[in-house]
Amino acid sequence: MHYWTLLRYELSRMPSLPHLGISLLSKDYLVQVNLPSYHPSRPTALKFSIAPQSKSRAHHLWKTTQFLCFPNLVDLHITVDFSFDVREKQDRLNMWRKYYVDLYSLLAAGPAQQSRYPSLELLDVTIIQRDGSEQSSLNGGKSPATFLLPHCCIPSLKHLRIRSESPHWILSDSAGDFKKSHPPYFERGGQVVPINLEMITFDLPCVDGVVLWVKRLAMKMQDTGCWDRFSEFNYVEEGKFVTVSRDDVERWCESAENQLKSKASKKRKNA
Numbered sequence: 001m002h003y004w005t006l007l008r009y010e011l012s013r014m015p016s017l018p019h020l021g022i023s024l025l026s027k028d029y030l031v032q033v034n035l036p037s038y039h040p041s042r043p044t045a046l047k048f049s050i051a052p053q054s055k056s057r058a059h060h061l062w063k064t065t066q067f068l069c070f071p072n073l074v075d076l077h078i079t080v081d082f083s084f085d086v087r088e089k090q091d092r093l094n095m096w097r098k099y100y101v102d103l104y105s106l107l108a109a110g111p112a113q114q115s116r117y118p119s120l121e122l123l124d125v126t127i128i129q130r131d132g133s134e135q136s137s138l139n140g141g142k143s144p145a146t147f148l149l150p151h152c153c154i155p156s157l158k159h160l161r162i163r164s165e166s167p168h169w170i171l172s173d174s175a176g177d178f179k180k181s182h183p184p185y186f187e188r189g190g191q192v193v194p195i196n197l198e199m200i201t202f203d204l205p206c207v208d209g210v211v212l213w214v215k216r217l218a219m220k221m222q223d224t225g226c227w228d229r230f231s232e233f234n235y236v237e238e239g240k241f242v243t244v245s246r247d248d249v250e251r252w253c254e255s256a257e258n259q260l261k262s263k264a265s266k267k268r269k270n271a
Contacts, residue, residue, distance in 0.1 A: 129166035170209035200233035
């Protein structure tokens with residue numbers, strides 16, 4: 001944690017800094033941090049890029065960054081990647097059991113359960129499949145990568161954008177009921193509270209991996225009485241963006257789920 005403490009100290013000594021880029025390279029990971037619009041100790045835009053370097057200590061990313069708090073941050077951009085290489089099972093920085101947790105590691109609450117981004121409005125996530133990584137090399141091609149992103153981890157969030165050129169991953173809102181064996185920052189992952197989410201944009205080759213996540217999002221926002229805040233989500237179909245309004249979300253989810261079931265049935269018949 002000492003390098004983050006030193007970083008905060010050095011930034012506090014700088015009266016004006018329009019651009020900031022940081023690369024932190026260790027035996028465990030490479031973290032690149034960019035603050036494109038910086039006001040002393042109060043950045044409003046931030047970008048994280050995470051890449052593992054070798055066998056990593058379990059949950060080390062959250063343990064290292066948990067003390068970073070950006071009370072005035074409005075825009076957050078995160079780039080994460082995944083691979084189907086069998087060696088990924090040893091990647092404890094990015095993975096916990098079947099879940100890729102690097103994204104949630106940067107979003108989860110700090111050690112005192114406080115939000116690290118209480119003013120965040122835009123979360124822009126890019127998911128990259130590593131070069132040379134083929135799905136068939138893991139479990140016979142049956143298991144897509146699963147990224148953990150709890151719905152209510154950033155209640156202030158208004159706009160969510162997720163982009164990827166790979167269809168070989170899914171988005172999950174939960175890793176199950178919290179247990180002592182879970183990473184400590186999972187404790188608040190299952191909370192269901194009112195959120196401010198208004199719009200989602202999925203710039204993806206297909207939406208198969210996000211259908212269930214969207215369905216559960218709608219259910220939670222309805223249960224907490226904040227569904228009227230949601231406006232629409234957008235996704236790509238045949239190269240064009242399609243808009244689904246709040247009133248049509250549940251029908252869209254039902255239709256998309258039926259299509260997924262049909263695809264699964266055809267795969268079983270052809271297996």
